[in-house]
Amino acid sequence: MYADLHIKRDVYDTEEHQMLRETVRDYVNQHVLPYREEWEEQSCCSREAWLKAGELGLLNISSSEKYGGGGLDFSFSALLIEEMSKMGPDSPGISMHSDIVAPYIEQYGTEEQKMHYLPKMASGELIGSLGMTEPSTGSDLQAIKTNAVDKGDYWLLNGSKTFITIGYSSDFTLVACKTRPGTEKEGVSLLLVDASLDGFTKGKPFKKLGLKTSDTCELFFEDVKVPKNRLLGQEGMGFIMMMTELPRERLTIALQAIGSAEGAIEEVIKYTSQRTAFKQPIAGFQNTQFKVTEAAMKLQLNQCFVDKCTQLLQEHKLTAEQASIAKCTSTDMQFEVLDQCLQLHGGYGFMWEYQICRMFADSRVSRIYGGTNEIMKVMVSRKLFNDYYAELKAKRKARKMAMSN
Ligand SMILES: Cc1cc2nc3c(=O)[nH]c(=O)nc-3n(C[C@H](O)[C@H](O)[C@H](O)COP(=O)(O)OP(=O)(O)OC[C@H]3O[C@@H](n4cnc5c(N)ncnc54)[C@H](O)[C@@H]3O)c2cc1C
Known part of the structure; x- marks a missing residue:
């Protein structure tokens, strides 16, 4: 919608990415959105939605083909996560299943475990948490x-x-x-x-x-x-495995935040262009334009960092601290953007039937799960101060050695 504002997103550059985007949209429109209210009542989505996702190749897309996965790189998972969050509903929980649980099994499992779980996870016959x-x-x-x-x-x-x-x-x-x-x-x-x-x-x-x-x-x-x-x-290696895998989980939350902020901005542009006050569209007020622009600016900055992190993850170079920064800053950004977009919907923003209301409610947990944003700051600050003290110690040691020579 506001494509010219974007720095070209090299991570999603191919025709295959575009095809996946369209498949995700069709899937959500046909197999998720029509059941939304029913699932909200039950606090749970149906097995059919999982099986359909499996049939369309949307599960385990970045797991190896040998184990029934899509054999694609993480950028395809990233695009899927973003696109689903942009469209709103959080179900089925594809990223937990495909991008968090499946990689543990693929990375650390025995051949028997991989053959037992992964192909059925890819088809939706087995769901993992x-x-x-x-x-x-x-x-x-x-x-x-x-x-x-x-x-x-x-x-x-x-x-x-x-x-x-x-x-x-x-x-x-x-x-x-x-x-x-x-x-x-x-x-x-x-x-x-x-x-x-x-x-x-x-x-x-x-x-x-x-x-x-x-x-x-x-x-x-x-x-x-x-x-x-x-x-x-x-x-006895579980803690180390979790610490190794958590950056991926945190990046998936950052990607959800990017998708949801993008969806909210598209939503608010549409809404404020149609709604009138004082005989003109709300979008005509400079306040509206500035607030939406500020939101788009914040999103653009975060998106660049998260894209870089996606690239680093693919190269097996994403650090725990970089993932923590991505998770913390993008979910803070998401919260600010969603709040602003809701504000510009006036009273309708508070009504459940409006997409922005659901998106706002969904966004609140992003700063809590996957490690709270406070814990993300603990991790980054530990690194900052430890690096400083290590440097100081090295300088002192060098000075001592120079004096003793
Ligand atoms: C919808 C939802 C889905 C979830 N899904 C999963 C899942 O699939 N699997 C799973 O294992 N968990 C899951 N979680 C749990 C989630 O990861 C935890 O809720 C989160 O890690 C925080 O833990 P807690 O709730 O025990 O809060 P607490 O640890 O009790 O923290 C309470 C508050 O204290 C702060 N705090 C704690 N320690 C520090 C510190 N050292 N410095 C500063 N502040 C601190 C926290 O930031 C927070 O604000 C989910 C949670 C929710 C809400």
């Missing part, structure tokens, strides 16, 4: 209490998880737990836990402020016997 957060701890992941004791033939899993995206719909959850509870190094590990196992139960989908068409729920594990071959990667 990720369980890190617990009722008593979210930001401080080291403090999780869920544990799995080695019983020879199986892991005996006990504990609970909360706020799990698509937890209710999912057929299995990648669960972070302690495999050496009570010892000095408690050994955080990751287990692939099938929903069919005895002792694994789920709470009802939560009623939420936003993201109402996808489910978020609690998971409970009571003496669940998890087969030994469902350990992902090495025992």
